[in-house]
Amino acid sequence: MGCMMESSVxxxxxxxxxxxxxxGNTYAIIVEATGYSTPTCRKYIRAAGIKPRSRTVxxxxxxxxxxxxxxxxxxxxxxxxTGYQVATCRKYLREAGITIRHxxxxxxxxxxxxKIVEAYEGGATAKEAAGMxxxxxxxxxxxxxxxxxxxRAPRTMPPIPDEDRxxxxxxxxxxxxxxxxxxxxGYSTMSCWKYVRDAxxxxxxxxxxxxxxFDDIDDEASxx
Numbered sequence: 297m298g299c300m301m302e303s304s305v306x307x308x309x310x311x312x313x314x315x316x317x318x319x320g321n322t323y324a325i326i327v328e329a330t331g332y333s334t335p336t337c338r339k340y341i342r343a344a345g346i347k348p349r350s351r352t353v354x355x356x357x358x359x360x361x362x363x364x365x366x367x368x369x370x371x372x373x374x375x376x377x378t379g380y381q382v383a384t385c386r387k388y389l390r391e392a393g394i395t396i397r398h399x400x401x402x403x404x405x406x407x408x409x410x411k412i413v414e415a416y417e418g419g420a421t422a423k424e425a426a427g428m429x430x431x432x433x434x435x436x437x438x439x440x441x442x443x444x445x446x447x448r449a450p451r452t453m454p455p456i457p458d459e460d461r462x463x464x465x466x467x468x469x470x471x472x473x474x475x476x477x478x479x480x481x482g483y484s485t486m487s488c489w490k491y492v493r494d495a496x497x498x499x500x501x502x503x504x505x506x507x508x509x510f511d512d513i514d515d516e517a518s519x520x
Contacts, residue, residue, distance in 0.1 A: 319473045322379030368427035397430045409439045
């Protein structure tokens, strides 16, 4: 989703930024959900009087990084799923005693490359085929290209049934957070956010926007 111009930030979008932040989402997730840039989201969240969270990564998130890595996700994939930067994910994985796997195509041995090709031709996706042997999806595509294998179109997610969308809205109106709704329904936080917003549900968080909140910021440190 491309970032929208700051001048188009509506009150509803500002409310959504605040709500997503108050639910514990990172700026990366808020940017993905709203379509605005990180500085824009940060500006309106700060202007709403919201205090910044500690930059220390919670233990639950660190454990999630380790769990995803042990499930053969690459560091890049872990970054996308958790909302933290690649360098941050790599840092906490190493602190957990994990040796980062090599994912560069040139380091994939011929015997492993052959197994990746075999798995892909057997019906596995490129990500699944690579993950079986500790490599990233990009490595699988490189291996398949070198082997002359024609790649299939990526799988598309089936549409979310109306009854599931209705359930998301009901849970939201019962006071559940988007993360809780995702855990209950089995969909991602962003999917739940999208369909609840599409249903016209009003934001639970209201605040008074301070138009002069950033007038005194004159250096980088003050912005944070």
